[in-house]
Amino acid sequence: MSVSSAQPQDPVRSPRSERLLVLGSLLLVVAILSIVAFLLVRERANAELSATRAASNIVQLIDADVLRNVELYDLSLLGLIAASQREDLKNVSPAIRHLALFDRATAAPYKGDILLLDNKGDVIADSASVEPRNGNYADREYFQSHLSNRDPGMFISRPFRSRKPEHEWRISFSRRLSGAQGEFLGVAEAAMRLSYFDQLFNSLNIGRDSSVNLISSDGILLAQEPRPAEELVGKDFSNRPNFQRIVKEGNGSFTSVSSQYQDKRLYTFSKVGNLPLIVVVALSSDEVFASWKRTTVVVSVATLALCISLLWLTWLFCRELRLRHNAERELAQLAATDALTGLANRRTLDQALRHEWFRAQRSGQPLSVLMIDADHFKDFNDRYGHQAGDQALRTLASVISAHVRRPADLAARYGGEEFSVILAETDSAGARQIAEYIRKAVEQLPFIEGADSPITVSIGISTWTTATDISLESVLFAADKALYQAKENGRNRVVSSA
The missing domain is CATH 3.30.450.20 (PAS domain)
Incomplete structure:
Protein backbone atom coordinates (compact mmCIF):
# COMPACT_ATOMS: atom_id res chain seq x y z
CA MET A 1 0.00 0.00 0.00
CA SER A 2 1.48 3.36 -1.06
CA VAL A 3 1.55 6.37 1.18
CA SER A 4 -0.92 8.23 -1.02
CA SER A 5 -3.44 5.39 -1.01
CA ALA A 6 -3.14 4.99 2.73
CA GLN A 7 -3.69 8.63 3.57
CA PRO A 8 -7.18 10.03 4.30
CA GLN A 9 -9.05 11.49 1.28
CA ASP A 10 -11.31 14.05 2.97
CA PRO A 11 -8.80 16.92 3.24
CA VAL A 12 -7.87 16.72 -0.48
CA ARG A 13 -10.09 18.53 -2.94
CA SER A 14 -11.31 16.29 -5.72
CA PRO A 15 -10.81 17.48 -9.34
CA ARG A 16 -14.53 16.79 -9.82
CA SER A 17 -15.22 20.42 -8.86
CA GLU A 18 -13.00 21.53 -11.72
CA ARG A 19 -14.85 19.32 -14.18
CA LEU A 20 -18.19 20.59 -12.93
CA LEU A 21 -17.00 24.18 -13.32
CA VAL A 22 -15.86 23.55 -16.91
CA LEU A 23 -19.10 21.71 -17.73
CA GLY A 24 -21.18 24.50 -16.20
CA SER A 25 -19.26 27.16 -18.14
CA LEU A 26 -19.66 25.25 -21.41
CA LEU A 27 -23.38 24.83 -20.78
CA LEU A 28 -23.66 28.55 -20.03
CA VAL A 29 -21.80 29.41 -23.25
CA VAL A 30 -24.06 27.07 -25.22
CA ALA A 31 -27.12 28.64 -23.58
CA ILE A 32 -25.91 32.18 -24.40
CA LEU A 33 -25.16 31.24 -28.01
CA SER A 34 -28.52 29.49 -28.34
CA ILE A 35 -30.45 32.47 -26.94
CA VAL A 36 -28.56 34.96 -29.12
CA ALA A 37 -29.04 32.74 -32.20
CA PHE A 38 -32.76 32.44 -31.44
CA LEU A 39 -33.11 36.21 -31.04
CA LEU A 40 -31.18 36.90 -34.25
CA VAL A 41 -33.31 34.41 -36.19
CA ARG A 42 -36.44 36.02 -34.78
CA GLU A 43 -35.18 39.49 -35.67
CA ARG A 44 -34.47 38.30 -39.21
CA ALA A 45 -38.02 36.99 -39.47
CA ASN A 46 -39.31 40.32 -38.14
CA ALA A 47 -37.22 42.21 -40.71
CA GLU A 48 -38.66 40.05 -43.48
CA LEU A 49 -42.17 40.50 -42.13
CA SER A 50 -41.76 44.30 -41.95
CA ALA A 51 -40.42 44.38 -45.51
CA THR A 52 -43.31 42.21 -46.71
CA ARG A 53 -45.83 44.53 -45.05
CA ALA A 54 -44.19 47.60 -46.57
CA ALA A 55 -44.13 45.95 -50.00
CA SER A 56 -47.78 44.92 -49.59
CA ASN A 57 -48.70 48.53 -48.86
CA ILE A 58 -46.88 49.62 -52.02
CA VAL A 59 -48.64 46.95 -54.05
CA GLN A 60 -52.03 47.99 -52.70
CA LEU A 61 -51.29 51.64 -53.43
CA ILE A 62 -50.35 50.84 -57.04
CA ASP A 63 -53.33 48.51 -57.39
CA ALA A 64 -55.72 51.24 -56.31
CA ASP A 65 -54.19 53.89 -58.56
CA VAL A 66 -54.01 51.66 -61.65
CA LEU A 67 -57.49 50.28 -61.09
CA ARG A 68 -58.97 53.77 -60.70
CA ASN A 69 -57.39 54.99 -63.93
CA VAL A 70 -58.37 51.88 -65.88
CA GLU A 71 -61.95 52.33 -64.66
CA LEU A 72 -61.87 55.90 -65.99
CA TYR A 73 -60.73 54.57 -69.35
CA ASP A 74 -63.47 51.97 -69.31
CA LEU A 75 -66.11 54.57 -68.48
CA SER A 76 -64.87 56.65 -71.40
CA LEU A 77 -65.12 53.63 -73.73
CA LEU A 78 -68.57 52.72 -72.52
CA GLY A 79 -69.67 56.32 -72.94
CA LEU A 80 -68.19 56.42 -76.44
CA ILE A 81 -69.97 53.20 -77.46
CA ALA A 82 -73.29 54.34 -76.00
CA ALA A 83 -73.05 57.76 -77.64
CA SER A 84 -72.06 56.31 -81.03
CA LEU A 194 -46.65 53.90 -70.32
CA SER A 195 -44.84 56.97 -68.95
CA TYR A 196 -47.82 57.10 -66.56
CA PHE A 197 -46.50 54.00 -64.81
CA ASP A 198 -42.94 55.38 -64.85
CA GLN A 199 -44.18 58.51 -63.07
CA LEU A 200 -46.21 56.45 -60.58
CA PHE A 201 -43.41 54.01 -59.79
CA ASN A 202 -40.75 56.71 -59.65
CA SER A 203 -42.62 58.42 -56.79
CA LEU A 204 -42.11 55.34 -54.63
CA ASN A 205 -38.97 54.99 -52.52
CA ILE A 206 -38.31 51.25 -52.60
CA GLY A 207 -34.51 51.18 -52.44
CA ARG A 208 -31.70 51.38 -54.96
CA ASP A 209 -31.50 47.66 -55.81
CA SER A 210 -35.23 46.88 -55.68
CA SER A 211 -37.83 47.14 -58.41
CA VAL A 212 -41.54 47.65 -59.08
CA ASN A 213 -43.08 45.83 -62.04
CA LEU A 214 -46.40 45.82 -63.85
CA ILE A 215 -46.92 42.63 -65.84
CA SER A 216 -49.85 41.36 -67.82
CA SER A 217 -51.31 38.04 -66.78
CA ASP A 218 -49.79 36.41 -69.86
CA GLY A 219 -46.26 37.49 -68.82
CA ILE A 220 -45.67 40.69 -70.83
CA LEU A 221 -43.75 43.39 -68.98
CA LEU A 222 -45.61 46.70 -69.18
CA ALA A 223 -43.50 48.86 -66.87
CA GLN A 224 -40.55 48.59 -64.51
CA GLU A 225 -38.84 50.98 -62.11
CA PRO A 226 -35.94 51.54 -62.09
CA ARG A 227 -35.51 51.35 -65.80
CA PRO A 228 -33.31 48.39 -66.78
CA ALA A 229 -30.14 48.86 -68.82
CA GLU A 230 -31.77 47.09 -71.77
CA GLU A 231 -35.26 47.75 -73.07
CA LEU A 232 -37.48 45.10 -71.50
CA VAL A 233 -40.92 46.66 -72.02
CA GLY A 234 -42.99 44.26 -74.09
CA LYS A 235 -40.69 41.33 -73.30
CA ASP A 236 -42.32 37.99 -72.51
CA PHE A 237 -41.52 36.64 -69.01
CA SER A 238 -44.12 33.89 -69.02
CA ASN A 239 -41.50 31.12 -69.06
CA ARG A 240 -39.69 32.41 -65.97
CA PRO A 241 -40.15 30.23 -62.84
CA ASN A 242 -40.81 33.24 -60.61
CA PHE A 243 -43.60 34.53 -62.88
CA GLN A 244 -45.16 31.09 -63.11
CA ARG A 245 -45.24 30.93 -59.32
CA ILE A 246 -46.77 34.42 -59.14
CA VAL A 247 -49.54 33.45 -61.57
CA LYS A 248 -50.19 30.23 -59.66
CA GLU A 249 -50.46 31.89 -56.24
CA GLY A 250 -52.22 35.08 -57.36
CA ASN A 251 -51.43 37.11 -54.23
CA GLY A 252 -48.71 36.75 -51.61
CA SER A 253 -44.94 36.85 -51.23
CA PHE A 254 -41.90 34.60 -51.46
CA THR A 255 -38.10 34.83 -51.62
CA SER A 256 -36.27 33.67 -54.73
CA VAL A 257 -33.33 34.44 -57.00
CA SER A 258 -34.13 36.96 -59.73
CA SER A 259 -33.51 35.59 -63.22
CA GLN A 260 -33.01 39.17 -64.39
CA TYR A 261 -30.58 40.45 -61.74
CA GLN A 262 -29.22 37.12 -60.44
CA ASP A 263 -29.64 38.11 -56.79
CA LYS A 264 -32.00 37.01 -54.06
CA ARG A 265 -35.16 39.08 -53.76
CA LEU A 266 -38.34 39.23 -51.70
CA TYR A 267 -41.26 39.18 -54.15
CA THR A 268 -44.63 40.63 -53.08
CA PHE A 269 -47.38 40.60 -55.69
CA SER A 270 -51.10 41.08 -56.28
CA LYS A 271 -53.53 40.99 -59.16
CA VAL A 272 -55.10 44.36 -60.04
CA GLY A 273 -58.77 43.77 -59.33
CA ASN A 274 -60.31 41.64 -62.07
CA LEU A 275 -57.95 43.04 -64.69
CA PRO A 276 -55.35 40.89 -66.44
CA LEU A 277 -52.62 42.90 -64.70
CA ILE A 278 -50.22 41.95 -61.89
CA VAL A 279 -48.18 44.33 -59.73
CA VAL A 280 -44.90 42.86 -58.44
CA VAL A 281 -42.58 44.54 -55.93
CA ALA A 282 -39.18 42.82 -55.79
CA LEU A 283 -37.15 43.99 -52.78
CA SER A 284 -33.44 43.20 -52.70
CA SER A 285 -32.64 40.80 -49.84
CA ASP A 286 -29.43 42.75 -49.23
CA GLU A 287 -31.46 45.89 -48.57
CA VAL A 288 -34.17 44.08 -46.60
CA PHE A 289 -31.64 42.54 -44.23
CA ALA A 290 -28.98 45.29 -44.28
CA SER A 291 -29.88 46.61 -40.83
CA TRP A 292 -30.27 43.09 -39.47
CA LYS A 293 -26.83 42.13 -40.81
CA ARG A 294 -25.21 45.13 -39.10
CA THR A 295 -26.95 44.24 -35.85
CA THR A 296 -25.93 40.60 -36.27
CA VAL A 297 -22.26 41.55 -36.67
CA VAL A 298 -22.30 43.77 -33.57
CA VAL A 299 -24.22 41.26 -31.45
CA SER A 300 -22.11 38.33 -32.67
CA VAL A 301 -18.85 40.10 -31.88
CA ALA A 302 -20.12 41.13 -28.44
CA THR A 303 -21.43 37.63 -27.74
CA LEU A 304 -18.21 36.03 -28.92
CA ALA A 305 -16.19 38.39 -26.71
CA LEU A 306 -18.45 37.55 -23.76
CA CYS A 307 -18.13 33.80 -24.32
CA ILE A 308 -14.35 34.00 -24.77
CA SER A 309 -14.08 36.09 -21.59
CA LEU A 310 -16.24 33.60 -19.73
CA LEU A 311 -14.14 30.66 -20.91
CA TRP A 312 -10.94 32.55 -20.12
CA LEU A 313 -12.15 33.30 -16.59
CA THR A 314 -13.18 29.66 -16.24
CA TRP A 315 -9.66 28.61 -17.31
CA LEU A 316 -8.11 30.96 -14.79
CA PHE A 317 -10.37 29.69 -12.03
CA CYS A 318 -9.70 26.06 -12.99
CA ARG A 319 -5.99 26.75 -12.91
CA GLU A 320 -6.33 28.18 -9.43
CA LEU A 321 -8.40 25.17 -8.38
CA ARG A 322 -5.77 22.85 -9.86
CA LEU A 323 -2.94 24.68 -8.10
CA ARG A 324 -4.84 24.55 -4.83
CA HIS A 325 -5.64 20.90 -5.38
CA ASN A 326 -1.99 20.09 -6.05
CA ALA A 327 -0.88 22.11 -3.02
CA GLU A 328 -3.39 20.35 -0.79
CA ARG A 329 -2.33 17.00 -2.19
CA GLU A 330 1.30 17.82 -1.52
CA LEU A 331 0.43 18.94 1.99
CA ALA A 332 -1.55 15.75 2.53
CA GLN A 333 1.41 13.76 1.19
CA LEU A 334 3.75 15.56 3.54
CA ALA A 335 1.36 15.01 6.44
CA ALA A 336 1.35 11.27 5.71
CA THR A 337 5.08 10.86 5.10
CA ASP A 338 8.07 10.75 7.37
CA ALA A 339 10.33 13.61 6.31
CA LEU A 340 13.62 11.81 6.97
CA THR A 341 13.01 8.40 5.41
CA GLY A 342 10.19 9.06 2.91
CA LEU A 343 8.17 6.18 4.37
CA ALA A 344 4.70 6.51 5.80
CA ASN A 345 4.60 8.13 9.23
CA ARG A 346 3.04 6.82 12.41
CA ARG A 347 -0.33 8.50 11.76
CA THR A 348 -0.61 6.92 8.31
CA LEU A 349 0.49 3.58 9.71
CA ASP A 350 -2.26 3.61 12.34
CA GLN A 351 -4.93 4.46 9.71
CA ALA A 352 -3.69 1.82 7.25
CA LEU A 353 -3.39 -0.81 9.96
CA ARG A 354 -6.95 -0.20 11.14
CA HIS A 355 -8.21 -0.30 7.51
CA GLU A 356 -6.44 -3.63 6.82
CA TRP A 357 -7.57 -5.01 10.18
CA PHE A 358 -11.25 -4.49 9.31
CA ARG A 359 -10.69 -5.85 5.82
CA ALA A 360 -9.10 -8.98 7.28
CA GLN A 361 -12.04 -9.32 9.65
CA ARG A 362 -14.46 -9.28 6.67
CA SER A 363 -12.45 -11.53 4.35
CA GLY A 364 -11.00 -13.94 6.93
CA GLN A 365 -7.55 -13.57 5.33
CA PRO A 366 -4.48 -13.45 7.63
CA LEU A 367 -2.80 -10.15 8.50
CA SER A 368 0.87 -9.93 9.58
CA VAL A 369 2.77 -7.06 11.17
CA LEU A 370 6.57 -6.68 11.28
CA MET A 371 8.28 -4.55 13.90
CA ILE A 372 11.85 -3.72 12.84
CA ASP A 373 14.49 -2.11 15.02
CA ALA A 374 18.07 -1.09 14.15
CA ASP A 375 20.51 -2.88 16.44
CA HIS A 376 22.75 -0.73 18.69
CA PHE A 377 21.54 2.38 16.90
CA LYS A 378 21.92 4.68 19.93
CA ASP A 379 25.58 3.72 20.28
CA PHE A 380 26.00 4.11 16.48
CA ASN A 381 24.45 7.56 16.59
CA ASP A 382 26.57 8.66 19.55
CA ARG A 383 29.75 7.31 17.96
CA TYR A 384 29.40 8.48 14.36
CA GLY A 385 27.13 11.49 14.78
CA HIS A 386 23.57 12.41 13.88
CA GLN A 387 24.27 12.86 10.15
CA ALA A 388 25.59 9.31 9.90
CA GLY A 389 22.63 8.12 11.95
CA ASP A 390 20.19 9.87 9.62
CA GLN A 391 21.92 8.34 6.61
CA ALA A 392 21.71 4.91 8.21
CA LEU A 393 17.95 5.34 8.80
CA ARG A 394 17.42 6.42 5.18
CA THR A 395 19.35 3.38 3.99
CA LEU A 396 17.30 1.05 6.17
CA ALA A 397 14.09 2.65 4.88
CA SER A 398 15.23 2.11 1.30
CA VAL A 399 15.96 -1.57 1.90
CA ILE A 400 12.65 -2.15 3.70
CA SER A 401 10.66 -0.32 0.99
CA ALA A 402 12.36 -2.41 -1.72
CA HIS A 403 10.97 -5.60 -0.18
CA VAL A 404 7.44 -4.29 0.35
CA ARG A 405 6.10 -4.23 -3.20
CA ARG A 406 2.44 -5.29 -3.10
CA PRO A 407 -0.18 -2.53 -3.32
CA ALA A 408 -1.84 -3.52 -0.03
CA ASP A 409 1.47 -3.68 1.93
CA LEU A 410 2.85 -0.64 3.74
CA ALA A 411 6.24 0.21 5.22
CA ALA A 412 6.33 2.97 7.84
CA ARG A 413 8.65 4.60 10.33
CA TYR A 414 7.25 3.72 13.74
CA GLY A 415 9.50 6.08 15.68
CA GLY A 416 13.22 6.67 16.26
CA GLU A 417 15.14 3.75 14.77
CA GLU A 418 12.06 1.54 14.73
CA PHE A 419 10.06 0.62 11.59
CA SER A 420 6.88 -1.31 10.93
CA VAL A 421 5.54 -3.24 7.97
CA ILE A 422 1.92 -4.24 7.29
CA LEU A 423 1.58 -7.41 5.22
CA ALA A 424 -2.03 -7.94 4.13
CA GLU A 425 -3.23 -11.47 3.31
CA THR A 426 0.09 -12.91 4.52
CA ASP A 427 0.40 -15.75 7.00
CA SER A 428 3.19 -16.23 9.54
CA ALA A 429 5.41 -18.24 7.19
CA GLY A 430 5.13 -15.67 4.40
CA ALA A 431 5.77 -12.83 6.82
CA ARG A 432 8.85 -14.59 8.19
CA GLN A 433 10.21 -15.09 4.65
CA ILE A 434 9.85 -11.39 3.85
CA ALA A 435 11.39 -10.49 7.24
CA GLU A 436 14.41 -12.68 6.49
CA TYR A 437 14.84 -11.03 3.08
CA ILE A 438 14.88 -7.66 4.80
CA ARG A 439 17.30 -8.77 7.56
CA LYS A 440 19.76 -10.33 5.11
CA ALA A 441 19.60 -7.33 2.75
CA VAL A 442 20.42 -5.01 5.65
CA GLU A 443 23.21 -7.28 6.84
CA GLN A 444 24.80 -7.22 3.38
CA LEU A 445 24.83 -3.43 3.15
CA PRO A 446 28.30 -1.88 2.79
CA PHE A 447 29.76 -0.40 5.94
CA ILE A 448 28.96 3.20 6.76
CA GLU A 449 32.06 5.32 6.17
CA GLY A 450 34.17 5.22 9.34
CA ALA A 451 32.23 2.28 10.87
CA ASP A 452 33.95 -0.99 11.80
CA SER A 453 30.80 -3.16 11.79
CA PRO A 454 27.68 -3.55 9.57
CA ILE A 455 24.22 -2.29 10.43
CA THR A 456 21.84 -5.06 11.44
CA VAL A 457 18.20 -5.22 12.39
CA SER A 458 16.03 -7.29 14.69
CA ILE A 459 12.51 -8.14 13.52
CA GLY A 460 9.43 -9.24 15.42
CA ILE A 461 6.45 -10.81 13.70
CA SER A 462 2.83 -11.09 14.75
CA THR A 463 0.07 -12.62 12.63
CA TRP A 464 -3.67 -12.43 13.02
CA THR A 465 -5.75 -15.33 11.75
CA THR A 466 -9.29 -16.44 12.30
CA ALA A 467 -7.88 -19.16 14.54
CA THR A 468 -6.15 -16.72 16.91
CA ASP A 469 -8.94 -14.10 16.82
CA ILE A 470 -7.07 -11.52 18.90
CA SER A 471 -7.54 -7.76 18.92
CA LEU A 472 -5.57 -5.28 16.87
CA GLU A 473 -3.81 -4.01 19.98
CA SER A 474 -2.87 -7.56 20.84
CA VAL A 475 -1.35 -8.03 17.37
CA LEU A 476 0.81 -4.94 17.82
CA PHE A 477 1.78 -5.96 21.33
CA ALA A 478 2.72 -9.44 20.15
CA ALA A 479 4.87 -8.03 17.32
CA ASP A 480 6.61 -5.65 19.73
CA LYS A 481 7.16 -8.46 22.21
CA ALA A 482 8.64 -10.67 19.48
CA LEU A 483 10.99 -7.80 18.51
CA TYR A 484 12.38 -7.53 22.00
CA GLN A 485 12.69 -11.29 22.15
CA ALA A 486 14.87 -11.07 19.04
CA LYS A 487 17.06 -8.49 20.73
CA GLU A 488 17.41 -10.60 23.88
CA ASN A 489 18.37 -13.60 21.74
CA GLY A 490 21.36 -11.77 20.30
CA ARG A 491 19.93 -9.30 17.73
CA ASN A 492 20.19 -9.58 13.92
CA ARG A 493 17.48 -12.16 13.83
CA VAL A 494 13.77 -12.72 13.20
CA VAL A 495 11.36 -13.91 15.88
CA SER A 496 7.69 -14.76 15.41
CA SER A 497 5.20 -14.43 18.22
CA ALA A 498 3.94 -17.65 19.72
Missing part, protein backbone atom coordinates in the same frame (compact mmCIF):
# COMPACT_ATOMS: atom_id res chain seq x y z
CA GLN A 85 -75.24 54.23 -81.08
CA ARG A 86 -77.61 57.13 -80.30
CA GLU A 87 -79.85 57.97 -83.28
CA ASP A 88 -80.33 61.58 -82.17
CA LEU A 89 -76.60 62.32 -82.54
CA LYS A 90 -76.31 61.15 -86.13
CA ASN A 91 -77.80 64.31 -87.66
CA VAL A 92 -76.23 66.95 -85.37
CA SER A 93 -73.19 69.01 -86.29
CA PRO A 94 -69.79 67.32 -86.13
CA ALA A 95 -68.66 69.57 -83.25
CA ILE A 96 -71.63 68.73 -81.05
CA ARG A 97 -71.35 65.07 -81.89
CA HIS A 98 -67.63 65.21 -80.96
CA LEU A 99 -68.45 66.73 -77.56
CA ALA A 100 -71.02 64.02 -76.92
CA LEU A 101 -68.72 61.18 -77.91
CA PHE A 102 -65.67 62.18 -75.89
CA ASP A 103 -66.13 63.26 -72.28
CA ARG A 104 -63.66 65.36 -70.29
CA ALA A 105 -61.93 62.35 -68.73
CA THR A 106 -59.97 61.91 -71.93
CA ALA A 107 -58.03 65.08 -71.17
CA ALA A 108 -56.32 63.54 -68.12
CA PRO A 109 -52.48 63.39 -68.15
CA TYR A 110 -50.71 60.40 -69.76
CA LYS A 111 -53.85 59.47 -71.71
CA GLY A 112 -53.45 59.05 -75.42
CA ASP A 113 -56.09 59.49 -78.06
CA ILE A 114 -59.44 57.74 -77.99
CA LEU A 115 -60.55 56.36 -81.32
CA LEU A 116 -63.70 54.88 -82.72
CA LEU A 117 -63.00 52.42 -85.54
CA ASP A 118 -65.39 50.87 -88.01
CA ASN A 119 -65.48 47.18 -88.90
CA LYS A 120 -62.61 47.69 -91.37
CA GLY A 121 -60.32 49.44 -88.87
CA ASP A 122 -60.77 52.95 -90.31
CA VAL A 123 -61.05 55.89 -87.88
CA ILE A 124 -64.58 57.29 -87.77
CA ALA A 125 -64.19 59.38 -84.59
CA ASP A 126 -61.08 60.87 -82.96
CA SER A 127 -60.80 62.51 -79.53
CA ALA A 128 -57.90 64.65 -80.80
CA SER A 129 -59.95 66.54 -83.41
CA VAL A 130 -63.47 67.04 -84.71
CA GLU A 131 -62.38 65.82 -88.11
CA PRO A 132 -61.15 62.23 -87.64
CA ARG A 133 -57.62 61.46 -88.82
CA ASN A 134 -56.95 59.33 -91.85
CA GLY A 135 -55.72 55.99 -90.57
CA ASN A 136 -56.42 52.33 -90.45
CA TYR A 137 -55.69 50.23 -87.36
CA ALA A 138 -56.93 46.88 -88.52
CA ASP A 139 -53.44 45.44 -87.96
CA ARG A 140 -53.46 46.25 -84.27
CA GLU A 141 -53.71 43.39 -81.75
CA TYR A 142 -56.81 44.81 -80.09
CA PHE A 143 -58.69 45.11 -83.39
CA GLN A 144 -57.88 41.54 -84.42
CA SER A 145 -58.87 40.31 -80.97
CA HIS A 146 -62.33 41.92 -81.08
CA LEU A 147 -62.82 40.87 -84.68
CA SER A 148 -62.39 37.22 -83.79
CA ASN A 149 -63.91 37.31 -80.31
CA ARG A 150 -67.50 38.32 -79.47
CA ASP A 151 -66.64 38.93 -75.80
CA PRO A 152 -67.94 42.45 -75.02
CA GLY A 153 -65.50 42.91 -72.14
CA MET A 154 -62.56 45.30 -72.09
CA PHE A 155 -59.37 44.13 -73.79
CA ILE A 156 -55.91 45.28 -72.64
CA SER A 157 -53.30 45.06 -75.35
CA ARG A 158 -49.62 44.33 -75.23
CA PRO A 159 -47.29 47.36 -75.24
CA PHE A 160 -46.74 48.87 -78.67
CA ARG A 161 -44.93 51.81 -80.20
CA SER A 162 -47.06 54.81 -81.18
CA ARG A 163 -47.22 55.72 -84.87
CA LYS A 164 -46.62 59.33 -83.92
CA PRO A 165 -43.12 60.76 -84.42
CA GLU A 166 -42.07 60.27 -80.78
CA HIS A 167 -42.83 56.52 -81.02
CA GLU A 168 -43.53 56.30 -77.31
CA TRP A 169 -44.66 53.11 -75.62
CA ARG A 170 -48.40 52.71 -75.13
CA ILE A 171 -51.04 50.16 -74.26
CA SER A 172 -54.63 50.15 -75.46
CA PHE A 173 -57.88 49.61 -73.60
CA SER A 174 -60.64 48.66 -76.03
CA ARG A 175 -64.19 47.33 -76.33
CA ARG A 176 -66.08 45.71 -79.19
CA LEU A 177 -68.99 47.41 -80.95
CA SER A 178 -71.63 44.83 -81.82
CA GLY A 179 -74.87 45.07 -83.71
CA ALA A 180 -78.24 43.83 -82.58
CA GLN A 181 -77.45 40.37 -83.95
CA GLY A 182 -73.97 40.35 -82.48
CA GLU A 183 -72.29 41.27 -85.75
CA PHE A 184 -68.97 43.12 -85.57
CA LEU A 185 -69.40 46.87 -86.10
CA GLY A 186 -66.01 48.17 -84.92
CA VAL A 187 -63.87 48.98 -81.90
CA ALA A 188 -63.71 51.75 -79.29
CA GLU A 189 -60.07 52.18 -78.26
CA ALA A 190 -58.27 54.38 -75.71
CA ALA A 191 -54.47 54.50 -75.49
CA MET A 192 -52.44 55.10 -72.35
CA ARG A 193 -48.83 56.28 -72.34
